[in-house]
Amino acid sequence: MNKHVSPRLNRRSFIIGTAALGGGLALGLDLPFGGPQVVRAADGSPEVNAWVVIRPDDTVVIRIARSEMGQGSLTGLAQLVAEELACDWSKVTTEYPTPGQNVARKRVWGDFSTGGSRGIRSSQDYVRKGGAAARMMLIQAAADQWKVPVAECTAANSVITHKASGRTTTYGKVAEAAAKLTPPADVKLKDPKDWTLIGKGVKRLDTADKVTGAMIYGADIKLPGMLNAAIKDCPVTGGKLKSYDEAKIAGMKGVKKVVAVDGTAVAVVADTWWHAKTALDALPIVWDEGENAKVSSASIAKWLAEGLESGPAFVGNENGDAKAALASAAKKVEATYNYPYQNHATMEPMNATALYTPERCEVWCGTQNGEAAFAAVLEASGLPADKCEVHKLILGGGFGRRGQTDYVRQAVQIAKAMPGTPVKLLWSREEDMTHGRYHPITQCKLTGGFDADNNLTALHMRISGQSILFSLRPDALVNGKDPATFQGLAPSGEATIGYSVPNLLIEHSMRNPHINPGFWRGVNVNQNAIYLECFMDELANAVGQDPLEFRRRLMSKNPKHLAVLDAVAEKIGWGSPAPEGVYRGLAQLHGYGSYVAGAAEISVIDGTKIKIHRIVASTDPGYVVNPAQVERQIAGSFVYGLSALFYGGCTVKDGRIEQTNFDTYNSMRIAEMPKVEAIMIPSGGFWGGVGEPTIGVAAPAVLNAYFAATGKRIRSVPLRDQNITFA
Amino acid sequence: MANLTINGKVYDLDVEPDTPLLWAIRENAGLTGTKYGCGIAQCGACTVHLDGAAVRSCGVTVSEAAGKQITTIEGLGSESGLHKVQQAWLENDVPQCGYCQSGMIMAVAALLKDNPKPSDQDINDAITNICRCGTFAQVREAIHAAANA
Numbered sequence: 001m002n003k004h005v006s007p008r009l010n011r012r013s014f015i016i017g018t019a020a021l022g023g024g025l026a027l028g029l030d031l032p033f034g035g036p037q038v039v040r041a042a043d044g045s046p047e048v049n050a051w052v053v054i055r056p057d058d059t060v061v062i063r064i065a066r067s068e069m070g071q072g073s074l075t076g077l078a079q080l081v082a083e084e085l086a087c088d089w090s091k092v093t094t095e096y097p098t099p100g101q102n103v104a105r106k107r108v109w110g111d112f113s114t115g116g117s118r119g120i121r122s123s124q125d126y127v128r129k130g131g132a133a134a135r136m137m138l139i140q141a142a143a144d145q146w147k148v149p150v151a152e153c154t155a156a157n158s159v160i161t162h163k164a165s166g167r168t169t170t171y172g173k174v175a176e177a178a179a180k181l182t183p184p185a186d187v188k189l190k191d192p193k194d195w196t197l198i199g200k201g202v203k204r205l206d207t208a209d210k211v212t213g214a215m216i217y218g219a220d221i222k223l224p225g226m227l228n229a230a231i232k233d234c235p236v237t238g239g240k241l242k243s244y245d246e247a248k249i250a251g252m253k254g255v256k257k258v259v260a261v262d263g264t265a266v267a268v269v270a271d272t273w274w275h276a277k278t279a280l281d282a283l284p285i286v287w288d289e290g291e292n293a294k295v296s297s298a299s300i301a302k303w304l305a306e307g308l309e310s311g312p313a314f315v316g317n318e319n320g321d322a323k324a325a326l327a328s329a330a331k332k333v334e335a336t337y338n339y340p341y342q343n344h345a346t347m348e349p350m351n352a353t354a355l356y357t358p359e360r361c362e363v364w365c366g367t368q369n370g371e372a373a374f375a376a377v378l379e380a381s382g383l384p385a386d387k388c389e390v391h392k393l394i395l396g397g398g399f400g401r402r403g404q405t406d407y408v409r410q411a412v413q414i415a416k417a418m419p420g421t422p423v424k425l426l427w428s429r430e431e432d433m434t435h436g437r438y439h440p441i442t443q444c445k446l447t448g449g450f451d452a453d454n455n456l457t458a459l460h461m462r463i464s465g466q467s468i469l470f471s472l473r474p475d476a477l478v479n480g481k482d483p484a485t486f487q488g489l490a491p492s493g494e495a496t497i498g499y500s501v502p503n504l505l506i507e508h509s510m511r512n513p514h515i516n517p518g519f520w521r522g523v524n525v526n527q528n529a530i531y532l533e534c535f536m537d538e539l540a541n542a543v544g545q546d547p548l549e550f551r552r553r554l555m556s557k558n559p560k561h562l563a564v565l566d567a568v569a570e571k572i573g574w575g576s577p578a579p580e581g582v583y584r585g586l587a588q589l590h591g592y593g594s595y596v597a598g599a600a601e602i603s604v605i606d607g608t609k610i611k612i613h614r615i616v617a618s619t620d621p622g623y624v625v626n627p628a629q630v631e632r633q634i635a636g637s638f639v640y641g642l643s644a645l646f647y648g649g650c651t652v653k654d655g656r657i658e659q660t661n662f663d664t665y666n667s668m669r670i671a672e673m674p675k676v677e678a679i680m681i682p683s684g685g686f687w688g689g690v691g692e693p694t695i696g697v698a699a700p701a702v703l704n705a706y707f708a709a710t711g712k713r714i715r716s717v718p719l720r721d722q723n724i725t726f727a
Numbered sequence: 728m729a730n731l732t733i734n735g736k737v738y739d740l741d742v743e744p745d746t747p748l749l750w751a752i753r754e755n756a757g758l759t760g761t762k763y764g765c766g767i768a769q770c771g772a773c774t775v776h777l778d779g780a781a782v783r784s785c786g787v788t789v790s791e792a793a794g795k796q797i798t799t800i801e802g803l804g805s806e807s808g809l810h811k812v813q814q815a816w817l818e819n820d821v822p823q824c825g826y827c828q829s830g831m832i833m834a835v836a837a838l839l840k841d842n843p844k845p846s847d848q849d850i851n852d853a854i855t856n857i858c859r860c861g862t863f864a865q866v867r868e869a870i871h872a873a874a875n876a
Contacts (some may be wrong), residue, residue: 070824070860189844203820210825211809211816213760213800217826220759228754253743274750347764347772347826347859395764396826397859429765628820630867636823640863662769662857673863 003259003648024348033265038179046179050097050108051130054175058158060087061163065109065559067368067400068206070636072629073119075204078533079625080124083197084131084189088158089170092171094205097376100338113115114369114521115403117592117689120625124687133186136184141177142169192684194625201628206394217396218351218366221424226353227256228273229414230280233265233424233435236655238514239289240264249279257419258283267414273426292514292656300441300513300652301338307464307509308336308445314510316486318502325458329449332544335535337446337715341657342439342520343648343665347398349432352405354415355422356381361388363411365701366395367671368403376405380412397641404472406435417491430660437518438657440466444531448505452604456554458503461531467510468517468524482510486695487524487591489532494526494593494688497532497555498561521640525591525696533587533700537707547586548574560620560683564597567618567679572599583611587697593690594621595602598638598679598697600674603727604709610719611727612674612702613723614641620681621688627680634694635676641698643668646726649718690707729789733758734802744790746845748782751789752799758799760829772832774837775799780783781837783830787851800829803836809836812836815873823860835870842872 018391045055055063057274062081068074078094109125125657135155142160146167156170175282192198195318209215236323244266246258254275259267266285270276307313326332352365354377360392361381367390369374376638381388395402411425427435442465449458467482476484485508487495497506520526540550549567555562569575578584581603588597601614624630647666651658659665698715706724707713719725731738731748734754740755746841752761761784762770768786773805777785782794803810809817812835826833831854834844838853845853850870858866 070822072823168844204822206825207817207820209831210822210828211813212804213829215759215825216759217762219763220753222757222759272750272754274746274754344857347857348762349764384810395824397824398860426763429763429767469783517840541753632862635864636861639863640859643859661767662765663767667770667857667859668861668863669851669857670854670866671865673861676864 048134052134058172067393076625081131086155099370107266114368117692121687129153137178141174173202226422229425230276231267236289238292240284242288245284252279270474291383297651304443304464313507314481317506322460322505325503326449330452331450333448343436344399346397346402351425351426352411353424354411356415364391376408380409399521439520440517446535459501487527495591499630522695529696537704560595564595564618568597568616583709587700588694590695592689594693595695598701599703600701602705609727615676618679624687631678634678637695638698641695645699735776748787749784755762772830811876815869819869823867
């Protein structure tokens with residue numbers, strides 16, 4: 001039994017007779033649960049519906065549409081289905097449907113995209129219904145066999161019981177009959193108070209192969225006759241490939257072909273990747289770097305700084321008249337912050353393997369968005385949907401990077417130059433570091449105003465800098481404005497500001513340098529929470545108030561924001577003295593639908609070495625599906641966020657990113673890992689995300705503690721630029 | 728050509744002597760449990776054992792490894808089952824994405840061989856592998872669990 005998604009299962013893929021399936025049901029309109037004709041997995045086992053296959057030995061195969069990249073939602077989604085299915089959890093295994101099958105079956109599995117901490121919250125309703133509908137059909141099938149009323153039968157742990165007659169059967173025995181039934185029209189979900197599996201910290205389903213080396217990531221794929229490719233894209237984004245001298249590497253061992261890609265990149269294809277990379281390093285390449293080669297971090301910073309002071313700006317949140325209130329304020333506080341580019345630096349560099357013939361194109365890769373990867377294959381191959389396929393593999397890290405499909409498109413184009421030969425494209429770490437989709441760069445000027453009684457009467461935040469949506473999803477701009485820029489600062493929605501200020505203005509001067517931005521774990525809450533939460537500390541300090549009490553007074557209209565803040569304050573011991581030499585900082589945030597807060601205890605040596613003793617982090621995500629995984633996501637978000645705060649920051653020189661590997665873009669090690677105490681206070685009634693929100697409070701909680709320890713306010717990331725590091 | 732002894736088996740590989748051991752293991756011997764992360768011995772994803780000591784295989788050449796006993800994640804356990812570190816990893820549900828964990832496990836197995844009951848400070852000093860998911864709390868727990876197994 002494979003209790004994980006392994007490529008064996010994935011590639012064995014499963015649909016026979018899909019074409020025979022009459023009219024797949026559109027998601028959201030009807031329950032997407034199959035039809036009268038039995039759809040079968042490749043091993044012949046029947047699909048009870050699209051989400052559930054049951055084998056005669058009672059193995060339950062749960063289909064997972066979203067991608068697993070370490071965040072654990074594969075296991076969480078299986079729990080959601082299994083809760084309603086009432087199956088034996090020990091017999092659950094999982095399987096990815098393919099993007100091609102999703103298209104062929106009219107998106108029966110819905111959205112494959114796995115980002116924005118949406119994996120569970122955006123699919124929880126229909127996957128639970130999938131489990132519930134399957135359970136109803138299995139019970140119906142048993143009742144039909146026994147010729148008893150279905151209402152007299154119950155199911156638990158994959159066993160169906162007719163209590164009156166004492167008869168029992170198992171899911172595996174009735175799955176075939178159940179699969180022939182018409183799906184129920186009305187599916188009721190359990191009341192959350194009756195959940196037995198949701199809310200339990202069961203172990204992940206994908207661990208076994210990850211401790212033996214057997215798990216196959218995209219970089220590990222082997223196909224018969226496969227060749228390997230290494231690639232160099234123009235170091236300056238926007239530049240072009242001018243020429244290369246192929247003759248210079250013609251005799252090098254293993255080299256098969258040199259391929260120009262997109263007019264901006266060149267790839268060497270060889271028998272092994274090491275040969276490909278060695279030859280690529282020896283290949284003379286001339287780039288036309290273009291105008292962007294003049295851009296530097298200094299020129300970007302100057303341009304952004306201008307945006308803080310003047311020019312048009314989009315308004316993201318406004319009430320009262322902040323400018324007038326500031327003009328008449330008894331006391332004003334002003335500060336300017338900035339946040340740099342960050343690389344995702346997934347442990348597994350970008351890669352994809354493609355096999356192209358004029359009749360068919362298949363790709364094997366890790367992707368956070370199988371359907372976007374599929375669309376990229378169609379576009380790059382020029383073939384229609386029924387001639388393309390993407391085989392998703394477990395990701396060696398995503399963090400938002402693998403939602404993009406640049407590496408997929410490249411792989412297909414290289415394979416297209418060698419029809420019939422599978423080619424695996426693997427980026428070197430250097431290529432990965434210098435061709436990221438970087439956390440966007442911004443600056444922020446904040447001005448706060450108090451009345452004569454030290455009440456905060458006005459707050460003006462002016463953000464200047466890059467929009468992700470402008471580059472990646474221009475369709476999502478609203479009259480040119482990027483609403484995501486105001487994540488954590490918005491008046492309504494899933495990422496709202498937690499403070500009520502009588503006169504408020506939050507605006508964005510959009511300035512888009514040529515460096516490609518991307519969705520980087522936490523996205524815009526990373527900088528917005530630093531800007532707002534560090535500045536709240538500055539304001540509290542300016543009027544001699546306690547940072548917690550100062551915040552609390554402004555949060556009475558936001559009880560959920562306040563509850564998570566209070567929770568961390570209580571647990572860290574705010575209000576009672578910290579140990580000698582230890583100082584505390586706080587931050588709170590609403591993002592991805594979840595309310596989160598963080599508190600840090602640190603000590604500082606010589607002003608330059610920070611020892612983080614303790615982190616307390618709280619979250620109210622509405623519901624917690626797997627507390628063990630939520631705890632890991634919270635701790636992991638602090639590792640990612642604090643790595644960025646201390647060691648991160650990508651700089652630009654001559655139009656290119658300067659950091660090329662982990663020696664210049666470092667990441668936290670175990671010695672630097674603080675104790676992270678997670679508090680989960682799910683209040684119910686909504687579904688928030690988990691993977692990202694808490695990253696937002698990591699940096700400001702530590703920066704506020706640093707101020708408490710030293711009296712010095714840090715307004716610029718990363719700390720290494722100020723010679724501050726981990727103790 | 729090179730002869731490499733990997734997990735007790737002799738491989739006769741068509742590989743240049745200056746090739747990093749990592750790539751000989753992955754591409755020539757076909758053992759993909761050992762991962763490429765950085766190529767400059769920074770991240771530790773490619774950690775294997777050379778005569779029992781943990782090394783970052785991207786920084787060792789084939790010629791340097793020839794004649795030595797190379798152990799990869801695939802050869803860490805025995806026929807009777809998982810190595811105690813792997814078992815502890817399984818029981819503590821350590822991996823997230825898992826990509827760094829082969830190297831992490833190999834580094835820890837070597838540590839425990841030299842230091843069967845490492846303190847937290849010993850762990851801090853010896854385990855310097857990068858994990859971007861941030862599994863360090865579980866890694867530490869599992870090291871202590873393996874040490875006490």
